[in-house]
Amino acid sequence: MTAPIPPQTLAVFASLPGPLAERLTALRAMILTTAQANPAIGPLEETLKWGEPAFLPSTTKAGTTLRINRYKKSDDQYALYVHCQTDLVTRYKELYGDILTFEGSRAIVFDTYKQVPTAAVEHCIAMALTYHLRD
Template identity: 65%
Template sequence: MMDKVPQPTLAAWEGLPEPLAEKLIALRKLVLEVAGDNPAIGPLEETLKWGEPAFLTSATGAGTTVRINRHQKNDDKYAFYVHCQTDLVERYKQLYHDRLEFDGNRAVIFDVQDELPIDAVSNCIAMALTYHLRASR
């Protein structure tokens, strides 16, 4: 699976412990799957922002940027980040306060030891990648 990850993304995760890198690769795959399952999102542009893998809806402008990386230089935590000036994390908290962990108004945090709650996280990713579609209504 590592060979399908773009070199800039791999470079961003170079030196991370293998369990953390595996979780980040799985989260990246989920972001791509969510985008691929929703034609409104369109193709994602994968790039680095602030040295972190980021996914943009450049072709459609449908959503806000999603970034993924370890959380606060902690090898036991990783996260996906959204723009802090959106209301996304507040909406995530309303829906998943009992299932997900949050950092302020910018991140959903996961523990390397835990299974990723796929349904909840997929919905959160979809909400971010379609954020501008709802905001314009």
């Protein structure tokens, strides 16, 4: 079961076109479900960073912050953002460069009207939320 959406996140989603808000709601659920499935991650703190819904395993400090929002004010694209000083996007590209789209060192970009490759995205989420546990 996915946690209720906090008011600050609801406000962000309410400001977006319906299809985009639906996709971000689904991505939020994927983040929470992925975290819940891995005991090393622990509970996530859900807040806003730079006006965007953000998720951080603050209790365990196992990983880095994930943010989600529309991509560059587009009504047709949204993104999963990671801290740009990590090597996560480089690692994502090595694993999923043929099925995911990226922006620089900070984001996986999705098209609102295309299917999300769920297994790949869940793996990327898990990699971010356990980033400080590797090696």
